[in-house]
Amino acid sequence: MSGSRKVFIVGPGFIGWNVLDLLIAEDYSVTGFVRRQEHADQIKASGASVVMGDLDDKASIREQTTQHDIVIHTATADHLPSAEAILEGLRQRAAKGLTTTYIHTSGTSVLDDGAAGAKKSDKVYHDDVRSEVDAVPDDAPHREIDLAIVRAQRELGEKAKIAIMIPPLIYGFNPNHKRLTIQIPTLTRFALKHGYAAHVGAGSPVESNIHVLDLARAYTILLHHLEATPPAKTLENPYYFCEATDDNEPSWRDIAALIGEHLHKAGKIPDPTPRTLPKELYGDVFGPFTNAVIGLNSRSRAVRLRELGWAPREKDWRRSYVEDELPEILKEEVGSFEGYRGTVAS
Template sequence: MSGKSVFLIGAGFIGREVLDRLLAENYSVTTLVRREAHAAELQQSGAKTVLGTLEEKEIITTQAAAHDIIFHTATADHVPSVEAVIAGIEARAKQGKKTIYIHTSGTSLLGDDSKGEYKSDKIFYDDKPEDIDALPDTAAHREVDLAILRASKRLGTAAKLAIMIPPLIYGFNPKYQRLSIQLPTLTRFALKHKYAGYVGKGAAVWNQIHVYDLARGYMTLLHWLEQTDAQNVLHDPYFFCENGLEFSWGEAVAVIAKELYKARRIESSEPKTIPENLYDDLFGDTTPWVVGSNARCRANRLRALGWKPQEKTLYESLVQDEIPAILKEDVANFHGYAGVAAVVGKSS
């Protein structure tokens, strides 16, 4: 193989942006897609497609074994699909073939139990992997991350396995009409219940990244992996990607409240605490972690590789892009985020 053969799992909000950049750099990309209509769209862009779901381990293993580079941007919490990727990488290793695998986790991994009551002083740095390794096995996304770490130890220098850990992702590409998860869900909740709300006091803090900057971060990471010694990845597989700015959930919800009130879609511009009995209209039992925890991080490693953020800030994007798009939606039947935003252990 040429070394430019890529298997991409999850050509959605993140993955579609990564796909565009891979194709622009003449990588040969095959994507896993569930629907034929989506497959046709991706084929028009220049990608190859294979129909299948995350549950079809044989398809994923076969495709992983056939490609030099693998991206998983579909979800941070699907163990079977990651196990299938690892099986494909191990099959390649037995044939003497090297593989690069970039998996997508998320900073819910770092989330605490603050439930929106306070801002934490704890900051994680990706050039200090020992702090990330010390996180409990029950932390959000950790089950999948640990499976990758165990596989990396088994494979040694036969493969380079890296974990991208983005914070809150925002941004809107009008061409693809896709939105992220957390703040759009809080916006739809506000439209349904006629007020904007947050968990607890809304005091907890996260970092932020525009999806375009994140996609460029993936490419920066890929190019480094292509050139670096595998030992460097074994030492530290973690990469944060944040734009240098933080936000509190209360501040973000205040922006949502102001814009929705201005549009005459809610009854007050003043946000308030969401009662626990309405969490099913957000993220269910994981709501306090997904939109109420502290998760502070610094992307020292990507910056050292020359990556830097270029896009508009979170609040600019909310006002100019995401909220106008959501105002066009019919939220009458909205009942919370339908996917899995985070899997959190019982004792975490």
């Protein structure tokens, strides 16, 4: 790929930093928008330029968007102002006759069926059938931002190429970055604090999953596809799932059982048997969003990415947890852990 293609990545963290590394390796010119100086230094060491700021700095995000051919948002899926700033930048570029490629990160919590841990669902969503995603309720998690982007896509027409990446439960570990994902590590920290692995309700619902390095490759494959596709063709369907299911969709009880088994083997908890998470302890996982994060059915199929030649190739979620993630978590001091305080992409 030509180094003349300029990419602006908003939030090059757990997902975006891996995408950034791949794009740098392909000789793209990449700028990362980061909040902390420590992370800015890491992104510079990866070969990218850096702009400092937070997601509420709409003016800076808008201005950087106007200066870049490609924009990728990999920060939280629930921050409307930052997405709006990008869309404003796209409009400004369009007014000058410039076409922009924009990939936004949503998440399959948008498919939350309200199961709250009670039952497994047979409903599976396919991204090659746009109507399945369009039928998601307007008040579903992440949906407000997704709909704002869909409206902007209609407005901009062929003046922008817009896609929404919708990853499921993300797992995995890049030893070069030393960053962990959200859901399974949070449940592990809860177990270390309280002495047992937990799941919401009966733990019966299931969610598709993806290794972060497979997901990062999917972004680059999607980007290449958008670059090679006429703008009019990209208007047909903005949605892309990304999962490595292969009949290996774990229930939340399966996940809790794996956590319990291996924390027990490590001598960290007295009993490997998972238990139902008491509602009064939801604050030690995801607070009021607990049911929508770890109690949902969320089953998706990445039909479109597979048609582009993408396929998952990293470790499955079980191997990744046992071999990579758990050893890192056990290095932490988690006695005062009080739940996850950020927002969750999936």
